[in-house]
Amino acid sequence: xxxxxxxxxxxxxxxxxxxxxxxxxxxxxxxxxxxxxxxxxxxxxxxxxxxxxxxxxxxxxxxxxxxxxxxxxxxxxxxxxxxxxxxxxxxxxxxxxxxxxxxxxxxxxxxxxxxxxxxxxxxxxxxxxxxxxxxxxxxxxxxxxxxxxxxxxxxxxxxxxxxxxxxxxxxxxxxxxxxxxxxxxxxxxxxxxxxxxxxxxxxxxxxxxxxxxxxxxxxxxxxxxxxxxxxxxxxxxxxxxxxxxxxxxxxxxxxxxxxxxxxxxxxxxxxxxxxxxxxxxxxxxxxxxxxxxxxxxxxxxxxxxxxxxxxxxxxxxxxxxxxxxxxxxxxxxxxxxxxxxxxxxxxxxxxxxxxxxxxxxxxxxxxxxxxxxxxxxxxxxxx
Amino acid sequence: xxxxxxxxxxxxxxxxxxxxxxxxxxxxxxxxxxxxxxxxxxxxxxxxxxxxxxxxxxxxxxxxxxxxxxxxxxxxxxxxxxxxxxxxxxxxxxxxxxxxxxxxxxxxxxxxxxxxxxxxxxxxxxxxxxxxxxxxxxxxxxxxxxxxxxxxxxxxxxxxxxxxxxxxxxxxxxxxxxxxxxxxxxxxxxxxxxxxxxxxxxxxxxxxxxxxxxxxxxxxxxxxxxxxxxxxxxxxxxxxxxxxxxxxxxxxxxxxxxxxxxxxxxxxxxxxxxxxxx
Numbered sequence: 001x002x003x004x005x006x007x008x009x010x011x012x013x014x015x016x017x018x019x020x021x022x023x024x025x026x027x028x029x030x031x032x033x034x035x036x037x038x039x040x041x042x043x044x045x046x047x048x049x050x051x052x053x054x055x056x057x058x059x060x061x062x063x064x065x066x067x068x069x070x071x072x073x074x075x076x077x078x079x080x081x082x083x084x085x086x087x088x089x090x091x092x093x094x095x096x097x098x099x100x101x102x103x104x105x106x107x108x109x110x111x112x113x114x115x116x117x118x119x120x121x122x123x124x125x126x127x128x129x130x131x132x133x134x135x136x137x138x139x140x141x142x143x144x145x146x147x148x149x150x151x152x153x154x155x156x157x158x159x160x161x162x163x164x165x166x167x168x169x170x171x172x173x174x175x176x177x178x179x180x181x182x183x184x185x186x187x188x189x190x191x192x193x194x195x196x197x198x199x200x201x202x203x204x205x206x207x208x209x210x211x212x213x214x215x216x217x218x219x220x221x222x223x224x225x226x227x228x229x230x231x232x233x234x235x236x237x238x239x240x241x242x243x244x245x246x247x248x249x250x251x252x253x254x255x256x257x258x259x260x261x262x263x264x265x266x267x268x269x270x271x272x273x274x275x276x277x278x279x280x281x282x283x284x285x286x287x288x289x290x291x292x293x294x295x296x297x298x299x300x301x302x303x304x305x306x307x308x309x310x311x312x313x314x315x316x317x318x319x320x321x322x323x324x325x326x327x328x329x330x331x332x333x334x335x336x337x338x339x340x341x342x343x344x345x346x347x348x349x350x351x352x353x354x355x356x357x358x359x360x361x362x363x364x365x366x367x368x369x370x371x372x373x374x375x376x377x378x379x380x381x382x383x
Numbered sequence: 384x385x386x387x388x389x390x391x392x393x394x395x396x397x398x399x400x401x402x403x404x405x406x407x408x409x410x411x412x413x414x415x416x417x418x419x420x421x422x423x424x425x426x427x428x429x430x431x432x433x434x435x436x437x438x439x440x441x442x443x444x445x446x447x448x449x450x451x452x453x454x455x456x457x458x459x460x461x462x463x464x465x466x467x468x469x470x471x472x473x474x475x476x477x478x479x480x481x482x483x484x485x486x487x488x489x490x491x492x493x494x495x496x497x498x499x500x501x502x503x504x505x506x507x508x509x510x511x512x513x514x515x516x517x518x519x520x521x522x523x524x525x526x527x528x529x530x531x532x533x534x535x536x537x538x539x540x541x542x543x544x545x546x547x548x549x550x551x552x553x554x555x556x557x558x559x560x561x562x563x564x565x566x567x568x569x570x571x572x573x574x575x576x577x578x579x580x581x582x583x584x585x586x587x588x589x590x591x592x593x594x595x596x597x598x599x600x601x602x603x604x605x606x607x608x609x610x611x612x613x614x615x616x617x618x619x620x621x622x623x624x625x626x627x628x629x630x631x632x633x634x635x636x637x638x639x640x641x642x643x644x645x646x647x648x649x650x651x652x653x654x655x656x657x658x659x660x661x
Contacts, residue, residue, distance in 0.1 A: 038495045166637050195640045197597065199588055202394060202518075203631030203639055206386050223496050227589045231498075235515040235587065237506035255498060 021059070023066035024319055026051070026309060027086035027095040027116075028302075029107060034074030036100060038223065042293035043098045043302045044069060049287055050306035060310045061317070068092050072103045079103035080110065087114035093319040096305040098122045098298050101168055108133065117324045119309055119342075121301035123267075125172030129378035132321070134328045134342045136308060137301045138267050138350055140176035141375040146265040146354040147217065147243035148180055150367065155241045157214035159189045163204055163229065165220040166193040173219040173245050189213050196221050199228040205236045219245040227255055234258050248296055253361040262357045267350040268300040268337050269363055280336040295336070304335040308342065345381045347374035385512040387632055393518040395624040396525030399617055400583055402602035402609075403532060404576030410611030411545050411569040413470060414463070418477040419602060420595030421484035422451060422574050426581020427590035428488060430499035433582075440502040443582045444524075451578025452571045459570035464563070481599075489592040501586035517586055524583065533613045545569060549611055604647035608657030615658040623647065 028047050030040050051065045059065060068090045070082035079099065086092045087110055095111065095118045097104065104120055111118045111132050118133045126139035151157040160181050164170035170193065178188045190211040192204045208216065216238070220226045226246040233242070243263040249270055252259045270281065280303070284292050293299070309324070311331035316323035332341040342348045349371040355363040405419045416422075429447035434440055462480060466473035503516040536542040547555035548565050556562045581595065588594065609619040623643045631639025650657055 038493070192636055194636045198636070198640050199597070200394075202390050203628055204636050206390055206632055209386060224589050224591050224594065227496050227498070228587070231501075231589065232515075232587060235501065235504060235506070235517055237513055237515070251496070254496070258498070 021063040023064045024060055024094075024313065025066050025068055025090060025092040026306060027083075027090065027092035027097075028067055028069045029072040029079060029082040029086060029095065029097050029099055029103065030069065031074030031078075031099055031103065032069075032071040034078070035221075035223070036074040036098075039098075039296065039298050042296055042299040045284065045288055045293055046295065046299040046303040047096065047306055049283055050303045050310075052287065053283070054307070054310050060313050065306075065310065072099050072107075074100050074103060076102045076106035079106040083107040083110040087111065087116055092116060093321075094309045094313075094324065095119070096121060096302060096309055098302045098305075101125065101128075104128065115321045117309065117312070117321055117328065119305040119328070121305040122298055123301075125169045126176075126374075127377055129346065129380060131381075132325060134308070134325075134346050135377075136305055136333075136340055136342055136348050137297075138352065139347060139374050139377060140173050142267070142350055142352055142372040143245060143265050144173070144177050144180050145372060146352050146367070146369050147245075147263055148177065148184065148186075150263065150354055151215040151241050151243065152184060152186065155215060157241060158186050159211075159213040159215075160186055161189055161208050161211055161213035161216050162191040163201070163208070163216065163218045163220070164191075164193050165196045165198070165225050167196045167221060170196075170219045170221065174217070177217055177219070194220075194225070197225065199224050201229045201232045205232060205238065208238065209236070213240060215241040215243070217243040217245070222246050222248075222251070227251060227258075230255060230262065231258050247357075248298075249363050250294055250296060252357045252363055256361045257359055259357040259361060260359045263366075264355050264357070264363065265352050266297045266355060267352055268295070268297050269353050269355050269365055270295055271363060271365065272336070272353070274336070274338070276334060276338070277336040300336050304333050304337065304340055307333045307335060308340075344374050345376070345378040347377045349373050385510065386514060387628065389509075389512065389514045389519070390628045390632070391621070391625040393515075393522045394628050395617075395620040396522030397518075397584055397587075398601060398605060398620040398624045400521065400525045400528060400580045401577075401598050402605045402616060402620065403528065403613070404573040404580060405599075405602045406606045406609065406611065406613075406616055407532070407576065408570055408573035409606055410549050412463075412566050414477070415474050415603070416477050416570075416573065417474060417599070418458075418481040418484065418574075419577050420593075420599030421481035422455075422577035423581035423584075423595035423598050424485060424488060424590070424592065425454070426451065426578035426583075427499065427585040427588075427594050428492065428497075429578060430582040430585040431492075431497045431590050434498070434500040440500045440586065443499065443585075444579050447582035448575045448579035452575035454578070455571040455574025456567060458574065459567050463570060464567070467566075485592045485595075492590075492592070494592060497590040499582070499585040499590060521583060521587070529613055529617050536613065541565070541568065601643050604643050608647050608650050610657055612658075619658050 030043050032040050055064045070086050072079040072082040098121045101124050108130050120135045123137040162174045164174045247264050312324045312327035313319055315327040329343045332339050338351050340348050352369045352372045353365050354367040356366050408416045426447040430443040433443035462476050501517050506513045507516045544560045544565050548562050605619050609616040627639050627642040630642050
């Protein structure tokens, strides 16, 4: 009996060396160009690391994983091309995608037509549902609560002022923030938007000063609009508690003193002191050396997403799409963010960390909120 | 109310500083310099590098100006001068130049956002209102710059030659004015002004390879309605910038973002010469 197993094992290995087991292809549509190009390299590195680690342990069902990376140009048109080529030409088995909402919305019809399991790994404005999609990053329900609660309990804030960039994510986040503030007995004394590329916040800052709020929450697009707003607030002498949905560790670092005191909520902060995170940081450093990008809120869910896909295939026993989709809600991934299971209507309960930027631009964890529920995202998938 | 007045004055000052380089090139050379946005960006990176090198941020503006003049002279000699007789091609060439410059910045510094330190931080109290010190400083610089530029055009030999070229280039050349030299100096001056303006506004903003682009559009509109005259550019900046601030503050910042473009189109419809009396 034992001998037979060994023989099968040897035969298997011989087979692999003669013609390697056919790889399982994972498509990665990502914004190598356009708005997401700043963060894309870290996402690609996280994907490569996950695949390398899984393959080093023998792959999935004896088959190695293989990445197919496609540029979605951070937008709808590029995403259509990327998904078309991944689904119909490269014939990938699964897709793990960190991309913009516009790109995801353009890709979903193609995924539905081609019946390919998709794991979306970017935080987003919520309530995007497809029979072929799972999401392992945060939605407004998980992001808003820690910041608003902190301002209400620590600073006794009642009057909130909201500032955003005029696009789906900016407005969606602030709409939810307004509802949450009002449900907790606070009031919103002002809500103002600037066009998405706008960076002159002069008029809005004047509005803010005359409204005299207790706390400020902003949801701009990343990059220039976000940092210019923060700088202009500081130069206008605004020093009320300030929560920022668009800031991440890298931005905070590069802004240095200007971002001091800004609050952010995230499911991943690189200074997390857990064994899993230390191991992950070391692995990124070992693999990429000087070129290593700092892991962040977008690259770590991507890393988790690839592990989730691999675990689901393992559990389903094949790459058969509907079996993998069923398995995705049952597998738990132990990653740098902790244990994550996408069993909440295709979304995941996440441990959220409230961070505060220190004077040198580093982010310190103020509080953690265990397993924050994503709420009612896709009731049609409730079970 | 008081802070809105300051918003209007400082916004007008910033617009004037940003548009003046574009205007002087258009006036003397009849050339719309579409690389103006890229020159602003270059000034932004000059301010960033000055800050990174640990030099006092006050020096970033003159340094950017000097770099801009030198760069402008080279560009004029190599790219613009051969195209004098083909004005449309020259416009296309400046557009291409703008794209090349911003791509070079993207390759050198990455697409991410950089910062330049501000020489003045925080607020000061003026007439009982707390207001951003640096914005006020920029406005003062704008007024000084306007005086200097008006003086340059009306009191110096170069100004006289430049005005002669503006009015009638053929006649000016016939009178012995070296119009090629006037053009070269003008382009150098214009790009120097653009770079200095980029360095000046950067502490309020941030630097990325495309930072100059939105400013190019607004400058273009201002220059179209002001014609070739610094006082009328100042007036245009005040009226359009002021309207932008008022609409942003009292109606919606989203409408405010398009105020300058829409208002400029309306003014040109009613009065094709805009504010210029020339």
